[in-house]
Amino acid sequence: MSTSTSQSFAGLGLDSLPISQERLSLLNRFKNERLGNIRPMNEFFDRERISKPANMGAVAQRLSYNLTYFQSNYILIVIGLLIYCLIANIWLLVAIVFLLGGLNYIRKLPPNEPLVIHDYVITQKHLYMGLFGVSIPLLWISSAGSTIFWIVGASATLVLGHAALLEPGVEGGFAADV
Numbered sequence: 001m002s003t004s005t006s007q008s009f010a011g012l013g014l015d016s017l018p019i020s021q022e023r024l025s026l027l028n029r030f031k032n033e034r035l036g037n038i039r040p041m042n043e044f045f046d047r048e049r050i051s052k053p054a055n056m057g058a059v060a061q062r063l064s065y066n067l068t069y070f071q072s073n074y075i076l077i078v079i080g081l082l083i084y085c086l087i088a089n090i091w092l093l094v095a096i097v098f099l100l101g102g103l104n105y106i107r108k109l110p111p112n113e114p115l116v117i118h119d120y121v122i123t124q125k126h127l128y129m130g131l132f133g134v135s136i137p138l139l140w141i142s143s144a145g146s147t148i149f150w151i152v153g154a155s156a157t158l159v160l161g162h163a164a165l166l167e168p169g170v171e172g173g174f175a176a177d178v
Contacts, residue, residue, distance in 0.1 A: 038072040049167040059164050066163035074163075078155045085151055091142035098138060102131040 019027075053059045067074070086093045106127045109115065115122040139145075 034075055035072050038076065039070055043169075044070060044073050046166070049169070050165050051167055053164060062166065062168060063160070063163045065168040066166055067159075069168075070163070074155075074159045077158055078151070081151050081155050081158075085147050089142060089147060092139075092144055092147055095135065095138040095142045095144065099131070099135045102127075102135070106131065 053062060086096070106124055109124060109127070111124060114124075115127065
């Protein structure tokens with residue numbers, strides 16, 4: 001593991017997880033690029049800049065500016081809603097942990113050596129089919145589909161509502177003039 005990657009994720013405890021180097025570099029790049037410019041909360045929740053837009057042109061202008069300016073804050077809102085859904089729906093969390101644990105277990109098995117239990121020979125293909133055969137009912141029982149639609153609807157309402165109601169800052173007026 002490289003020094004910069006292990007240093008940037010040392011506080012998260014990810015250096016002991018079985019994560020490949022490529023995935024760690026992808027997480028590090030996401031953290032630096034997407035979450036690197038989080039705006040302060042007093043700017044994000046500035047009550048003096050909240051107002052009703054005059055027309056659809058003003059809504060489009062506010063959406064265009066705020067969605068790019070507060071992009072990192074909006075990503076955190078969506079991540080927060082995801083975490084809330086996993087905490088509120090423990091069966092979904094169990095199903096996801098089961099699916100990811102099974103995929104990780106099957107991935108670690110040698111690809112050319114089938115698993116032999118008594119007289120039965122089980123290949124990786126059979127293990128993947130069995131895992132997905134068990135995971136689909138688990139995800140259905142835990143209402144994964146409705147949870148996804150709830151997350152999309154709630155995050156769209158919060159993000160688009162905030163972006164449409166918050167007036168662009170002073171720097172937004174200068175950017176529009178240029």
